[in-house]
Amino acid sequence: xxCDHCDKxxxxxxxxxxxxKKIEMHLCAEHATAKGYILPTVPVTQILQQFxxxxxxxxxxxxSAKRCEACGLTFAEFRQTGRFxxxxxxxxxxxxxxAIIERAQSGAVSHRGRTPKRIEGQxxxxxxxxxxxxxxxxxxxxxxxxxxxxxxGRLHQLGLVQKPPTEPLP
Amino acid sequence: xxxxxxxxxxxxxxxDVVVSVRIRVARNLAGFPFTGRASDTQRxxxxxxxxxxxxxxAFPDGLAWVNMNQASLQERQLLVERHLVSxxxxxxxxxxxxxxxxxxxLGVMVNEEDHLRxxxxxxxxxxxxxxxxxxxxxxxxxxxxxxxxxxxxxxxxACPTNVxxxxxLGAMLHLPALRYSGEIERVKRAAKDxxxxxxxxxxxxxxxxxxFYQVSNQVTLGASEEELLQHFxxxxxPKLVDYERTARQMLLEKNRPLIEDKVYRARxxxxxxxLLGAEEATKLLSTLxxxxxxxxxxxxxxxxxxxxxxxxxxxxxxxxxxxxxxxEMGRLSRANLVRRSLGDYTEGSPEI
Numbered sequence: 001x002x003c004d005h006c007d008k009x010x011x012x013x014x015x016x017x018x019x020x021k022k023i024e025m026h027l028c029a030e031h032a033t034a035k036g037y038i039l040p041t042v043p044v045t046q047i048l049q050q051f052x053x054x055x056x057x058x059x060x061x062x063x064s065a066k067r068c069e070a071c072g073l074t075f076a077e078f079r080q081t082g083r084f085x086x087x088x089x090x091x092x093x094x095x096x097x098x099a100i101i102e103r104a105q106s107g108a109v110s111h112r113g114r115t116p117k118r119i120e121g122q123x124x125x126x127x128x129x130x131x132x133x134x135x136x137x138x139x140x141x142x143x144x145x146x147x148x149x150x151x152x153g154r155l156h157q158l159g160l161v162q163k164p165p166t167e168p169l170p
Numbered sequence: 171x172x173x174x175x176x177x178x179x180x181x182x183x184x185x186d187v188v189v190s191v192r193i194r195v196a197r198n199l200a201g202f203p204f205t206g207r208a209s210d211t212q213r214x215x216x217x218x219x220x221x222x223x224x225x226x227x228a229f230p231d232g233l234a235w236v237n238m239n240q241a242s243l244q245e246r247q248l249l250v251e252r253h254l255v256s257x258x259x260x261x262x263x264x265x266x267x268x269x270x271x272x273x274x275x276l277g278v279m280v281n282e283e284d285h286l287r288x289x290x291x292x293x294x295x296x297x298x299x300x301x302x303x304x305x306x307x308x309x310x311x312x313x314x315x316x317x318x319x320x321x322x323x324x325x326x327x328a329c330p331t332n333v334x335x336x337x338x339l340g341a342m343l344h345l346p347a348l349r350y351s352g353e354i355e356r357v358k359r360a361a362k363d364x365x366x367x368x369x370x371x372x373x374x375x376x377x378x379x380x381x382f383y384q385v386s387n388q389v390t391l392g393a394s395e396e397e398l399l400q401h402f403x404x405x406x407x408p409k410l411v412d413y414e415r416t417a418r419q420m421l422l423e424k425n426r427p428l429i430e431d432k433v434y435r436a437r438x439x440x441x442x443x444x445l446l447g448a449e450e451a452t453k454l455l456s457t458l459x460x461x462x463x464x465x466x467x468x469x470x471x472x473x474x475x476x477x478x479x480x481x482x483x484x485x486x487x488x489x490x491x492x493x494x495x496x497x498e499m500g501r502l503s504r505a506n507l508v509r510r511s512l513g514d515y516t517e518g519s520p521e522i
């Protein structure tokens with residue numbers, strides 16, 4: 001659409017109702033500035049941020065398409081409803097699950113309460129240990145020391161560390 | 171109706187502020203998708219497993235099971251008014267059931283968002299008892315069925331906000347003075363900082379009609395069941411109760427006429443009104459409750475007001491008077507009920 005006052009393309013569009021009549025206005029950048037419509041200049045940083053966001057969203061799209069092997073729920077579906085489909089989802093959607101739970105649970109990283117009698121001591125401790133160590137490393141890399149310490153505490157609590165560390169994590 | 175007009179005093183259990191407490195435990199059966207993702211056949215299987223599970227010595231008679239799809243709209247509404255089921259559960263069309271035990275102090279929803287929502291609701295500040303009751307059912311069932319459990323995340327739930335212990339502790343608090351003094355918003359913010367949810371009369375997304383607020387913990391992971399209970403019982407609720415009592419005292423000291431006016435007007439209206447809506451009745455009875463708690467009304471008990479608060483709700487009223495199901499008749503019937511119920515209740519004339 002062209003500007004009301006010249007042939008340049010209109011960038012400002014306004015619809016006014018005056019005395020019950022609809023008045024449409026289309027202005028190019030120059031005429032818009034002249035009429036007092038200030039056009040926002042987009043700072044370079046913002047554009048860069050948008051590029052970065054676009055890059056992320058490709059990653060996010062991959063994550064969204066991830067499917068739970070047990071029940072078939074996609075991560076996108078989980079995001080929509082906030083509800084998991086089955087117990088398997090908790091493992092299928094790692095590591096996103098850990099981040100989501102920690103946020104929802106004020107930073108808590110693992111269960112400390114009761115364990116059903118039938119499974120006490122039966123779980124795959126090695127797998128839990130590997131997972132926790134992986135997350136500690138990631139937390140340290142991201143300089144989330146408080147979180148790393150909390151995960152470290154969990155390792156000790158589960159008796160998955162032979163010796164207590166002689167010095168705290170960096 | 172057990173109405174005893176004389177010599178009624180304020181009972182213990184901090185019931186001047188704490189209306190009731192609720193413990194809710196979320197559990198899912200291992201090997202089945204959560205309710206929302208399960209097929210109807212699987213939901214039926216879950217129903218069968220839970221309703222037929224032997225419960226042992228703690229529940230020698232088992233529970234009384236209500237098939238929600240066979241319950242009438244009015245019956246389901248009645249259960250909502252008693253806070254025994256969520257609105258969501260009452261309105262769902264899935265195969266689902268409610269188990270009742272211990273004089274309705276225990277309610278077990280099957281096929282809610284989680285396969286099991288075990289609830290114990292008790293009047294007053296009887297958190298330990300409620301906790302013990304919900305837990306006894308949880309444990310009795312766990313003897314025969316396997317719950318979905320994860321070594322790291324604990325008891326698994328459909329929503330990650332319930333994972334871990336699966337336990338939500340709640341209290342229905344009556345906070346009129348905090349509302350009148352305008353401090354309620356500050357308290358709500360403080361509660362949020364303490365990771366508490368503050369909700370209305372019928373839970374999430376409902377209004378605090380009559381200044382009744384439901385307060386509950388939001389964090390279910392990272393602390394043992396006992397720690398959660400202890401924190402809620404010994405720190406959270408006493409603090410809120412204390413705020414409300416202080417606000418009441420301040421109001422009585424600084425603005426006694428305002429409080430007296432509210433209380434005596436509520437009493438007068440309830441004793442003469444010919445038409446009463448449910449919400450209006452709830453608000454007026456709430457003010458009456460406030461009058462008892464602040465010592466302005468003497469010959470009336472909190473229990474009696476509590477009973478009326480329940481009876482004036484639409485489905486309860488319709489049960490007493492079938493004609494009251496229609497709204498206008500309901501208003502008439504409700505006013506009659508309240509007048510009759512408070513007919514024998516008199517106070518010395520208010521101090522002038």
